[in-house]
Amino acid sequence: MKASLTTDNLLGSSPMQIATHPDTTSSIMQTEDAYLLRSYRKKEIALARGEGCYVWDLEGNKYLDFYGGHCVTLLGHCPPPVVEAIQKQVGELMFYSTLVYSPARAAATAELADFAPDGMKTIFFCNSGTEANETALKLARKHTGKPAIVAMEGDFHGRTLGSLSVTWDLHYREPYLSSMGPVHWSPFGDADALEKVVASNDDIAAVIVEPIQSMAGVTVAPPEFFQAMRRICDAHGVKLIFDEIQTGIGRTGKFSISEWFGMKPDLITLAKSLGSGVPVAATLVSDEIADAVEYGDQGTTFGGGMVAMAAASSSLKMLREENLMPRATWIYETLRDRITPGVAPHVVDFRGMGALIGIEFDQPSGPIVKKLFEKGILVGGSGNPNTIRVMPALVAGEAEVTRFADALLAVLGDS
Numbered sequence: 001m002k003a004s005l006t007t008d009n010l011l012g013s014s015p016m017q018i019a020t021h022p023d024t025t026s027s028i029m030q031t032e033d034a035y036l037l038r039s040y041r042k043k044e045i046a047l048a049r050g051e052g053c054y055v056w057d058l059e060g061n062k063y064l065d066f067y068g069g070h071c072v073t074l075l076g077h078c079p080p081p082v083v084e085a086i087q088k089q090v091g092e093l094m095f096y097s098t099l100v101y102s103p104a105r106a107a108a109t110a111e112l113a114d115f116a117p118d119g120m121k122t123i124f125f126c127n128s129g130t131e132a133n134e135t136a137l138k139l140a141r142k143h144t145g146k147p148a149i150v151a152m153e154g155d156f157h158g159r160t161l162g163s164l165s166v167t168w169d170l171h172y173r174e175p176y177l178s179s180m181g182p183v184h185w186s187p188f189g190d191a192d193a194l195e196k197v198v199a200s201n202d203d204i205a206a207v208i209v210e211p212i213q214s215m216a217g218v219t220v221a222p223p224e225f226f227q228a229m230r231r232i233c234d235a236h237g238v239k240l241i242f243d244e245i246q247t248g249i250g251r252t253g254k255f256s257i258s259e260w261f262g263m264k265p266d267l268i269t270l271a272k273s274l275g276s277g278v279p280v281a282a283t284l285v286s287d288e289i290a291d292a293v294e295y296g297d298q299g300t301t302f303g304g305g306m307v308a309m310a311a312a313s314s315s316l317k318m319l320r321e322e323n324l325m326p327r328a329t330w331i332y333e334t335l336r337d338r339i340t341p342g343v344a345p346h347v348v349d350f351r352g353m354g355a356l357i358g359i360e361f362d363q364p365s366g367p368i369v370k371k372l373f374e375k376g377i378l379v380g381g382s383g384n385p386n387t388i389r390v391m392p393a394l395v396a397g398e399a400e401v402t403r404f405a406d407a408l409l410a411v412l413g414d415s
C-alpha cells in the first residue's frame with residue numbers, strides 16, 4: 001500500500017486534495033483488518049482530513065463530527081494555533097525526557113497551573129487517561145497507606161489493570177479479576193450508600209468517580225451528591241479522585257466540573273482534549289498529597305515530552321484567549337431547546353452538561369446513529385442502548401448546531 005498522505009495534503013485547505021488520494025477506502029480497510037489486533041469495531045470510512053467541526057473521508061465526503069474521536073477534539077479538528085505550535089516544536093526538538101527542563105514543558109505547566117483549582121496546582125504529565133488514573137490511584141494509596149478504592153457503579157476509568165479494577169462494566173473487567181486490588185462498589189448518586197461503604201471499611205485509600213458517567217449513557221448526579229462525597233471522604237481520611245478525562249478542560253463550561261459543585265477533590269485526572277488529539281494526560285494533585293511525594297514515586301518516559309507539551313500549552317492558550325468555555329452552555333441550551341424531551345418525537349431525556357450530552361429515546365439508538373451517519377453526521381452510542389452521546393467541539397456555531405438538530409429531528413420524524 002502506498003503511504004502517500006503527507007502533512008501538506010493533511011493540512012491543505014481543499015477537500016479535493018483528498019479526493020485524488022490514490023488509496024481507496026477498501027484497500028485501507030483491507031490492510032488494517034489484515035494486521036491490526038481485532039479489538040475495535042470501526043465505521044467503514046477512512047478519514048483523511050479535519051477542520052473545525054468537520055472531517056473528510058478519502059473520497060472527499062464531508063461529515064459533521066459531533067463525536068470528536070471519543071470526546072477528544074474539544075477545540076475542533078486541527079485548531080490552527082495548535083497545528084502551528086506543534087509544527088514549530090517538531091522542527092526544534094521532538095523529544096527529551098523529564099531528565100531535563102524544557103521551555104515547552106514549562107509553558108504547558110504554567111497554562112495548566114493557571115486553570116487548575118487553587119490548592120491543586122501540582123501536575124504530573126503522562127500520555128493517556130488510564131495512566132492519569134493509575135497515577136491518582138497510586139498517589140492515594142501511598143499517601144494513606146491503605147489498599148482499597150471505592151468506585152461507582154457505572155464508572156469507566158480505563159483499560160490498564162489499576163484503572164480497570166475501578167471500571168464497573170464486567171465485560172471489560174471480568175477476565176482480569178484475579179489480578180486486581182480490593183475495590184468496594186457504591187451506586188452512583190447515592191450518598192447514604194457511599195457513607196455506609198466508607199464507614200464500614202477501614203482499608204479505603206480513595207473514592208474515585210466519573211462525575212458524568214459518559215460511556216454508561218451520560219448519567220448525571222446532583223451537586224449535593226458530590227458535596228456529600230467531599231464530606232464523607234474528609235470525615236474518614238479518604239482521598240477523593242475526580243476522573244475528568246471527559247468532563248475536564250472546559251467541556252462542561254468550567255475547567256473542572258467541581259467548580260459547578262462548589263467543592264474540590266484531592267486529585268483530578270485529565271486527558272482527551274488536553275492535547276487536541278496529540279496524546280497527553282495529566283493528574284492534578286492537592287498540595288497535601290504533593291508535599292509527601294518523593295523522588296521516584298511515579299514516572300514515565302514520554303510524559304512531558306516536547307511535542308505533547310506544545311500541543312497542551314497551545315490548546316490551553318487557545319481555550320483561554322478565545323474564551324471558548326462559555327460556549328459549552330450555549331451549545332447545551334441551544335440543542336435542548338430544539339430536542340426537548342416530550343416535544344421532539346421519541347425523545348425521553350436530554351441530559352449532561354455543556355458539550356457532553358446524552359439524548360435518550362423510547363427506542364434503540366443504533367438505527368438513529370446509523371441514519372445520522374447516512375446524513376453525514378457522526379455521534380456516539382453508549383452503554384445505554386437507547387442513548388446517544390453528542391460531544392461537539394466548542395467551536396461549533398449556529399450552522400453546526402442547527403444542522404445537527406434539523407437532521408436528528410428529521411430522522412426521529414421518520415422513526
Ligand SMILES: Cc1ncc(COP(=O)(O)O)c(C=O)c1O
Binds near residue numbers: 070128156158159
Ligand atoms: C472517563 C474516562 N476515564 C478514563 C478513560 C481512559 O482514557 P484512555 O483511553 O486515554 O486511557 C476514558 C476513555 O474513554 C474515559 O472516558
